Amino acid sequence: MSSFRIKIGNKTYDGHACVVFCILFILIYLEIRGGRSYFDEILCLFAFAYILLLGIQNKLTKKDGINILLMICVIGIGILSNIFSGLSAPAFSIVIDIIAETKVLWIFFAMKYYIHSEAKESLARMLTPIAKIFIVLAFFFSILSQFVNIGMTGSERYGIQGFNFIFPMSFQFLAVSLIMFAVLSLNNSVKYKNFYYIMGCISLMLSIKSSPLLFGIMFLFFLYYFVVKNTIKI
Structure with a gap:
């Protein structure tokens, strides 16, 4: 088409x-x-x-x-x-x-x-600023919610306040975060990309729910193994 x-x-x-x-x-x-x-x-x-x-x-x-x-x-x-x-x-x-x-x-x-190749590049350019803002805000509020009740707190485990961000369920937060990660990975012009990945993983892990927690841990592991050791670039 x-x-x-x-x-x-x-x-x-x-x-x-x-x-x-x-x-x-x-x-x-x-x-x-x-x-x-x-x-x-x-x-x-x-x-x-x-x-x-x-x-x-x-x-x-x-x-x-x-x-x-x-x-x-x-x-x-x-x-x-x-x-x-x-x-x-x-x-x-x-x-x-x-x-x-x-x-x-x-x-x-x-x-x-x-979504052809040109549309993919254009979509990445459109969503990159939103992805950056989303990840930074999620990280900021995930840290803040550990000390102040800002209405983004769920259940508590091991003394850590569960972080829900703006979503009712943790899997929704994970799904949208995955989209934001994918957007950043498609845009090669993004600087300090790994820092955004790390901030996103920390906010996901602070949700203390199984799926976001495991994803954050595994992503950080592979980020270190493949990127820090220069095995692969993402």
Whole structure:
């Protein structure tokens, strides 16, 4: 699909990057609100339509085409199993279950083709300032919350106050932090990148929840092993 350009101030950005930026903003906003919505299901339907369009235009790679065909076959088997087993369920509920179980894959394949190399670079430029601010603020408040109750504290373990930042759940904080890490890794012009990684890992570990804690520890370990020892550059 051909791209378009959007001018913001004195800078011009890829149109696909702007669309993805808006999608990310809405998803993060909904996670902060903590309320349930059907936005990701709606996004899945658009992703499915986009993949279908690419398939009709013969723009899918052979490998992706086979994977998508297998996914459709699995969905078909599930529907037939529901019919022949005698289970009665409203068609709407069945469709919702199919979308809920496959939405990640549909969106993954859609974004794989929608975000081309130019859009990826443009998206990284757009998100880099936000990623820096997010990581620095998270680090600052994670340290401050250990001494002052600023409304970002969860449970306490081993004398450490659990840090939630602006999200209701720790896995939401981890997911958004992963996006910010990925943005910094895509932008080669970012200086002192490792310091941002370290600050991000510290704030994640201070959430004292298993997933963020383990990720922070493992990331710092690999950061030291691969980067400090000059084994690989990230």
